[in-house]
Amino acid sequence: xxxxxxxxxxxxxxxxxxxxxxxxxxxxxxxxxxxxxxxxxxxxxxxxxxxxxxxxxxxxxxxxxxxxxxxxxxxxxxxxxxxxxxxxxxxxxxxxxxxxxxxxxxxxxxxxxxxxxxxxxxxxxxxxxxxxxxxxxxxxxxxxxxxxxxxxxxxxxxxxxxxxxxxxxxxxxxxxxxxxxxxxxxxxxxxxxxxxxxxxxxxxxxxxxxxxxxxxxxxxxxxxxxxxxxxxxxxxxxxxxxxxxxxxxxxxxxxxxxxxxxxxxxxxxxxxxxxxxxxxxxxxxxxxxxxxxxxxxxxxxxxxxxxxxxxxxxxxxx
Amino acid sequence: xxxxxxxxxxxxxxxxxxxxxxxxxxxxxxxxxxxxxxxxxxxxxxxxxxxxxxxxxxxxxxxxxxxxxxxxxxxxxxxxxxxxxxxxxxxxxxxxxxxxxxxxxxxxxxxxxxxx
Numbered sequence: 001x002x003x004x005x006x007x008x009x010x011x012x013x014x015x016x017x018x019x020x021x022x023x024x025x026x027x028x029x030x031x032x033x034x035x036x037x038x039x040x041x042x043x044x045x046x047x048x049x050x051x052x053x054x055x056x057x058x059x060x061x062x063x064x065x066x067x068x069x070x071x072x073x074x075x076x077x078x079x080x081x082x083x084x085x086x087x088x089x090x091x092x093x094x095x096x097x098x099x100x101x102x103x104x105x106x107x108x109x110x111x112x113x114x115x116x117x118x119x120x121x122x123x124x125x126x127x128x129x130x131x132x133x134x135x136x137x138x139x140x141x142x143x144x145x146x147x148x149x150x151x152x153x154x155x156x157x158x159x160x161x162x163x164x165x166x167x168x169x170x171x172x173x174x175x176x177x178x179x180x181x182x183x184x185x186x187x188x189x190x191x192x193x194x195x196x197x198x199x200x201x202x203x204x205x206x207x208x209x210x211x212x213x214x215x216x217x218x219x220x221x222x223x224x225x226x227x228x229x230x231x232x233x234x235x236x237x238x239x240x241x242x243x244x245x246x247x248x249x250x251x252x253x254x255x256x257x258x259x260x261x262x263x264x265x266x267x268x269x270x271x272x273x274x275x276x277x278x279x280x281x282x283x284x285x286x287x288x289x290x291x292x293x294x295x296x297x298x299x300x301x302x303x304x305x306x307x308x309x310x311x312x313x314x315x316x317x318x
Numbered sequence: 319x320x321x322x323x324x325x326x327x328x329x330x331x332x333x334x335x336x337x338x339x340x341x342x343x344x345x346x347x348x349x350x351x352x353x354x355x356x357x358x359x360x361x362x363x364x365x366x367x368x369x370x371x372x373x374x375x376x377x378x379x380x381x382x383x384x385x386x387x388x389x390x391x392x393x394x395x396x397x398x399x400x401x402x403x404x405x406x407x408x409x410x411x412x413x414x415x416x417x418x419x420x421x422x423x424x425x426x427x428x429x430x431x432x433x434x
Contacts, residue, residue: 037411055414072413082416106429115424138426143434191432313434 002318005099006310008144008303009033009087011074012176012202012227012282014060016091017307018099021318025157025311027095028304031060033176034224035072035083052086052126059090064224073222075177075203077110081117085124089131101135101317103310105144107178108196114138135317140194142173142180144309145280150187151312154278154289154298156305169276170267173306174259174283175201176227181263183270200262202283205230208251209244217242252286280305 001020008015011033018027036058040049048062057063063071074080092098102121106114118138124131149171153160165187173180179200183193206226213221213235221229229235230252233245263277271277278296279287282303289296298305324333324345333345 035413037413039411053414070411070413078416078418081419111429112423112425114426114429116419116421118426137428139434140429140432146434189432189434191430194432 001097002100003095003097004311004314004318005091005095005102006144006307006312006314007088007091007102007104008141008307008310009080009084009104010175010282010303011080011178012224013303014087014091015304015307016095017304017311018095018097019311019315021315023312023315025308027097028301028307029094030303031090031094032064032224032227033074033080033087034063034222035059035074035086036063036066036070037072038066038070050086050089050126051128052083052089057086059086064228068220068222068225071222071224073224075223077113080110081113081120084117084121085131086126088121089124089126089129092131099133101137101314102133103137103139103144103314103317105139105141105306105310107141107175107180107198108194109178109198110196111140111194137313137317139310139313140180140182141175141178141196141306142171142182142194143189144306144313145171145173145278146182146184146189147309147312148305149278149280149309152308154296156298156301156308167275169274169278170263170271171278171280172259172263172284174279174281176206176282177201177203179259179262179283180281181266183267195266197262200259201281202227202230202255204258205248205251205255209248212244212247256286 003026004019004021006017006019013030014033015030016028017025019025037055038049038058040046040051040056048058049056050059051057058066072079072083074083088102104117104121106117110117115138118136121136122133148156150163150165151159153163167184167187169184171182171184173182177198179197181195181197182189185193203223206223209226209229210221210223213219213226213229217235217237219237229244230248233243233248235242235244264271267274276294276296280298280302284297284302287295287297301308326333332347334342335345336342
């Protein structure tokens with residue numbers, strides 16, 4: 001059986017969708033884009049430890065238990081490229097299958113590095129295991145979401161029945177770090193109208209929460225720990241849960257206002273001619289559809305829209 | 319008929335065995351603990367065949383058994399914290415430094431295309 005991997009290596013989470021050659025989605029999962037340096041203990045086997053280049057690491061959930069000093073926040077492109085093989089290895093092991101084609105993505109803000117990103121993933125070694133994958137494609141973030149919207153609209157996994165291929169809309173993929181926007185005109189994206197803005201993603205909220213924790217609890221937390229507070233509404237320290245929902249709510253509301261103002265500023269004139277604005281990505285869970293359905297968000301699997309679309313693209317490459 | 323070999327520390331003064339029918343029998347009394355010599359070596363009990371014990375049972379030195387193994391938890395944690403504070407070699411593991419890359423753009427064909 002041949003497998004297509006759609007891997008959305010985001011700054012917040014790595015989202016993975018695995019499909020068979022028939023187009024059936026057989027696996028879908030995510031793990032936090034966080035790593036922690038650790039060291040191997042002689043005579044004890046810890047299969048969570050991944051040896052990569054000069055260090056040993058915990059990856060994803062396993063890393064969250066480490067002291068903050070040993071954790072690595074993937075907040076810039078250099079880190080993302082360096083550690084991408086480790087994330088890919090983790091994704092392959094978690095899936096239990098080996099990919100024949102991998103489709104991944106980079107924000108438009110970093111697309112000039114897509115060739116290096118691809119080479120980095122084609123041949124790497126983790127835990128003394130050499131992984132070679134020739135068929136890797138790197139698309140701009142947002143392209144995956146667009147392909148997913150074409151097929152499923154805002155209601156994955158139910159396919160759109162009346163897809164005409166002539167829709168005109170603005171798509172916003174709200175990631176942890178970047179906000180990727182694209183314009184679809186008569187059903188097709190245009191290279192010139194992909195836009196990636198760094199530091200405009202959910203990270204903006206996480207930074208504000210981390211600042212609150214510093215002021216109120218005198219503790220430095222990583223952005224991933226802040227993201228956890230955004231998701232849960234609680235800050236847990238030494239077994240005590242502190243309710244942060246009010247502060248999180250206020251910060252979220254400010255972010256939404258700023259985001260909509262940004263879309264209006266960049267695409268204001270085009271918006272008049274659009275059928276709708278489509279929001280996707282992990283950050284889109286904070287929005288709700290407007291009554292007139294002009295602002296649309298996925299009903300399910302918001303954060304997987306890119307990886308699902310990557311898979312759809314990969315099926316044509318088998 | 320069976321043989322029962324028992325190892326225990328000198329802190330134990332008496333040893334009993336409880337049977338299934340509810341009856342109980344005293345296996346032995348530690349005479350040395352009760353007033354015998356305290357020579358920090360192998361301790362024996364009455365009713366136990368001392369010759370067999372010598373041949374089959376590895377004796378435990380009382381030095382290897384903590385006098386008070388259930389140390390007060392708070393006292394234990396306090397000691398731990400003090401030890402950590404004192405340890406000048408304690409350093410958290412830090413990640414490798416990733417160097418900034420200055421290089422020419424390298425864009426994949428599929429990204430250049432831009433039409434999806």
